[in-house]
Amino acid sequence: MKLDSNFVFSKIASLEFGIMSPKYIQKMSSVSITSSELYDIDGFPVDGGLSDLRMGVTDPGLTCKTCGNTIRDCPGHFGHLDLARPVFNIKTVPYVYNIVNSTCNSCGRILISDEHLKKLSEDIISADINEGNKKKIKLIKALIKHAKNVTICPFCRTKQKKIKLEKPYTFVFGDQKLTPIDVLNRLEKIKDQDLQFFGLDPDYSRPEWMVISILPVPPITIRPSITLENGQRSEDDLTHKLTDIVRTNQRLAENIRSGAPEIIIDELWDLLQYHITTFISNGSAQVPVARHKSNKKLKTPKKSKKEYSYVYMDNIT
Numbered sequence: 001m002k003l004d005s006n007f008v009f010s011k012i013a014s015l016e017f018g019i020m021s022p023k024y025i026q027k028m029s030s031v032s033i034t035s036s037e038l039y040d041i042d043g044f045p046v047d048g049g050l051s052d053l054r055m056g057v058t059d060p061g062l063t064c065k066t067c068g069n070t071i072r073d074c075p076g077h078f079g080h081l082d083l084a085r086p087v088f089n090i091k092t093v094p095y096v097y098n099i100v101n102s103t104c105n106s107c108g109r110i111l112i113s114d115e116h117l118k119k120l121s122e123d124i125i126s127a128d129i130n131e132g133n134k135k136k137i138k139l140i141k142a143l144i145k146h147a148k149n150v151t152i153c154p155f156c157r158t159k160q161k162k163i164k165l166e167k168p169y170t171f172v173f174g175d176q177k178l179t180p181i182d183v184l185n186r187l188e189k190i191k192d193q194d195l196q197f198f199g200l201d202p203d204y205s206r207p208e209w210m211v212i213s214i215l216p217v218p219p220i221t222i223r224p225s226i227t228l229e230n231g232q233r234s235e236d237d238l239t240h241k242l243t244d245i246v247r248t249n250q251r252l253a254e255n256i257r258s259g260a261p262e263i264i265i266d267e268l269w270d271l272l273q274y275h276i277t278t279f280i281s282n283g284s285a286q287v288p289v290a291r292h293k294s295n296k297k298l299k300t301p302k303k304s305k306k307e308y309s310y311v312y313m314d315n316i317t
Contacts, residue, residue: 018204019092022214029080030054030066033217036246038235050242051220055079058224076219081246083213084253086180087273088169090284092210097165099198099207100186102147105173106158108189110197111150112143117197124196140199168286169273180273184211212276217242237299241279241290248272 020028034048045051053065056076064074088096103110110117120143127135151160164172171178178186187208195202223236235243252268278290282300290298 016201016204018201019206019209020216021206021209025078025080025214025216028078029216030077031079033079033081033246036243036250038239038243039233050079050217050239050246051225052079055217056220058220074221076221078219079217081215081217081249083215083272084249084256085269085272086184086211086213087269087276088180088183089210089212090169090277090280090287093165093169095198096183096187096207096210097163097171098144098148099190100163100171100183102144102198103186103190103194104153104156104158105160105186107153107156108186109153109155109191110194111147111153111160112197113154117194120197136199140197143197168284169277179269180211184208184213187211215245215276238279238301240292241275241282241298241300244275244290245272245279248275 031048031052031054033050033052035046037046037049038051039049040046045053053062054077056066056074057064057069057071060071063070064077066077067074112120120139124136124139127139148162152158153160161174163178166172171183173182187206187210190207192202195205195207198207200207218238223238223242225233225235225239227233248268248271252265252272255265255268274287275290277284277287278298279300282290282298290300292298
């Protein structure tokens with residue numbers, strides 16, 4: 001289908017910001033990435049690889065296996081990679097830190113009594129309607145600051161022990177280092193009814209989705225390869241970084257299946273965390289920069305010009 005045919009035009013009423021859930025990532029994906037190889041011996045893209053034709057085409061003469069278009073009309077399509085173990089998203093670590101320290105270690109409820117929550121809910125709704133997001137964000141920040149200082153859960157009466165964050169992404173509970181699985185399990189306990197107090201809509205932004213278990217793989221059209229004068233291909237920096245991720249993920253999965261010692265599994269898990277962190281933001285504080293063999297810094301997606309705070313804005317009209 002050509003891009004200029006059979007279109008129905010509608011007026012945009014609003015935009016909803018959220019976090020992609022693992023199910024949504026799988027649903028929008030055109031292919032599951034299962035190979036670190038890009039091309040076969042004949043130079044054609046490998047099925048299940050990072051150049052799979054289901055993610056789009058950038059070479060003249062090839063046809064996209066998802067939309068059936070050529071380079072002229074193919075917009076590109078996302079793939080996905082199932083991670084052998086979940087990892088933290090460097091961009092959401094500060095939000096995760098605030099959320100886990102504002103909710104109960106045991107029952108997962110927000111550390112504020114129902115009586116106060118009812119009043120806060122009314123204030124947030126009123127601010128959202130009458131004063132906009134700035135007032136709403138101010139209320140949510142104050143709520144989180146208060147909840148983080150509560151020592152006894154008002155619901156299950158469990159004494160609270162706070163989680164520390166050792167930057168860039170190490171969570172510590174007492175003398176125990178929490179893995180992404182530990183943190184994900186904590187976030188899953190949080191009830192939908194409490195999410196509004198963190199500025200989250202459970203239909204679009206569950207907190208456990210801030211931990212990456214399935215990685216969206218960007219279309220080939222935004223990371224095209226080029227052919228050099230000598231006929232060799234030169235891959236985009238994103239593809240180089242994704243190749244590191246896929247290879248490390250495969251090694252981690254193989255070692256888990258073979259029952260390798262935990263120290264080896266943990267080292268590979270840490271390496272996967274590093275590669276995904278530098279894929280998202282190469283040059284984050286306290287994370288070594290990923291480089292080419294030539295020592296040139298790998299280019300990864302640029303930081304947003306404007307970082308949104310605790311609220312994922314409900315609507316922009």
